[in-house]
Amino acid sequence: MILTDTHTHLYLDHFDNDRDEMIKRAFSVGVRYMLLPNINSDSLPGLLNLHSKYPKNIFPMIGLHPTNVKADWEEEIGYLMKQFEANKFYAIGETGIDLYWDKTFIEKQKASLQFQIDLAKTSQLPIVLHIRDSFDEVFEVLNKNADQQLTGVFHCFTGNLEQAERAIELGFMLGIGGVLTYKNSGLDKVVATIDMSHLLLETDSPYLAPNPYRGKRNESAYVRFIAARLAEIKGLTVAEVANITTENAIRLFKLPLS
Numbered sequence: 381m382i383l384t385d386t387h388t389h390l391y392l393d394h395f396d397n398d399r400d401e402m403i404k405r406a407f408s409v410g411v412r413y414m415l416l417p418n419i420n421s422d423s424l425p426g427l428l429n430l431h432s433k434y435p436k437n438i439f440p441m442i443g444l445h446p447t448n449v450k451a452d453w454e455e456e457i458g459y460l461m462k463q464f465e466a467n468k469f470y471a472i473g474e475t476g477i478d479l480y481w482d483k484t485f486i487e488k489q490k491a492s493l494q495f496q497i498d499l500a501k502t503s504q505l506p507i508v509l510h511i512r513d514s515f516d517e518v519f520e521v522l523n524k525n526a527d528q529q530l531t532g533v534f535h536c537f538t539g540n541l542e543q544a545e546r547a548i549e550l551g552f553m554l555g556i557g558g559v560l561t562y563k564n565s566g567l568d569k570v571v572a573t574i575d576m577s578h579l580l581l582e583t584d585s586p587y588l589a590p591n592p593y594r595g596k597r598n599e600s601a602y603v604r605f606i607a608a609r610l611a612e613i614k615g616l617t618v619a620e621v622a623n624i625t626t627e628n629a630i631r632l633f634k635l636p637l638s
């Protein structure tokens with residue numbers, strides 16, 4: 381069984397005391413690939429460092445997180461672009477729109493998303509979208525940009541069936557995280573009707589721990605609880621869910637096989 385955590389912030393200081401042990405725990409339960417979404421210029425050095433330490437298992441993305449889009453977003457993007465040219469990345473992200481925390485920079489968030497969509501297209505990379513209280517705004521931007529080239533993930537998807545189908549029509553996959561294991565999330569009913577070929581697993585570590593660790597620090601090893609819940613919903617074995625979602629991740633991110 382090979383599991384893939386397609387969205388995990390292993391470089392954050394939450395893991396400073398036990399990072400390597402935590403990564404070993406992930407390996408020991410069958411997690412072979414982990415993808416690291418970037419946040420801003422501060423997070424990138426630690427992120428790249430982890431990739432050089434585990435080059436066959438941990439893969440870097442580059443992007444500016446929507447909650448970090450402020451007045452200085454163009455400088456941030458400028459720094460990231462220099463790094464983009466100097467390193468190999470497997471996706472642009474995470475980007476998107478977040479109107480939950482702050483609506484002040486909504487126009488800049490949209491401009492940043494547009495910039496990162498253009499970059500994803502010209503570099504033929506998938507884009508990883510963070511969407512919080514902003515489905516309408518994100519769909520508006522995606523509709524303008526949809527073509528054969530545009531692809532990626534709706535990270536931590538928690539929308540309804542109609543939103544799931546729209547995302548898939550636009551060429552995107554759905555990143556399924558710990559919310560699937562929460563009682564009454566309603567996400568179980570949505571994923572039940574979505575074909576496995578559109579689904580990826582992710583933890584969003586250190587956030588959003590699945591049951592039985594809800595409320596605690598999340599880590600990539602816990603992706604197995606999400607796989608187990610999805611297996612239950614789909615009537616598949618955990619190994620089948622692990623292998624199908626790993627194949628999906630390898631295809632989308634064009635991961636080099638180890």
Ligand SMILES: [Zn+2]
Nearest residue numbers: 387417474584
């Ligand atoms: Zn994230």
